[in-house]
Amino acid sequence: MSALYDIIVGLMLLVGALFALAGAVGVLRFPDVFMRSHAASKAGTLGSGLMLLALAAYAHELDVVTRAVAGVIFFLLTAPVSAHLLARAAYMAGYRPSAITRIDALEDVVRPGKRASGGAGGNPASGKPAKAKTAKGKGTPKTR
C-alpha cells in the first residue's frame, strides 16, 4: 500500500514539474503579453497545484493535507483573477497583441474609430496618433 502511494506521489511530482516546464517554455517563446499570460496562468497553476497535491498525498498528517488542499484551492481561485486583471490592464494601457492575433475584436470597444489592426497604414509615423488616442480615449471604458 505504501509502495503504491510512493509511485503515485512520484508520478504526480513529475507531471507537475513537466507542466511547470511547459508553462516556462510558453512564457519564453510566445510573442506577446496576452499569450504569455495564458501559458503562465494555466500551466503554471496546474503544475504547482499538482505538486502541492503530491505533497498532501505523501504526508499522512491531517494538518499538512489540510494546508496543501487549502493552498491548491487558493491558487485555483486567484490565478484567473490576477491573469485577467494584468491582461486587461495591459490592454487598457495600450499594449497591442502581436500580429499573429489577426482579429482584435476588443479594439473597436476600447478604442472606437481607431482601427489600427487592419494593416492599412504601414508607415511607422501613424503610431503617433494612436498614442494620442489611447491617452484620450480612456474615459469611456473607465466609467463603465
Add this chain to the structure above:
Amino acid sequence: MSGMESFASLFLVVCTRAALIILTISFLLIVVRIVRGPTLPDRVVALDMLVAVGIGFIAAIGVLTDYYLYIDIALTLGLVGFLATVAFARFVYNRGTAGDKSILKEVGESIARRKAGQ
C-alpha cells in the same frame, strides 16, 4: 513484497530529483524572460510564473526531506505573489492611462511590432 517496496521508494527519490531538475530548468527559462522581456507586463507575468515554480520547489523539497514546515511558506508566497500581481496590474493601468513616458514608449514599440507583422 519487499522488492516492490524498495523499488517504490527508489522510484520516488528518482522522481523527486527529476522534478527538481525540471523545475530548475523552467526557473532559468523564466529568468531569461524577465531579463529580456520587452515590456513591463511581460516581466510581471514572468514574475507570477516564478512564484508558481517556487511553490513547486517547496512541495518537491517537502516530499524529499519529510520536512513539512515550508508549506506555510508556500501558502504565504502564493498570497504575496497574487497581491504583487494585482499591485503591478494597477500600476500598469494607472501609469498607462496617465501617459507615463516609458510605458508610452513600450506601447509605441508594440504598435510598431504589430504593424511590422511580427
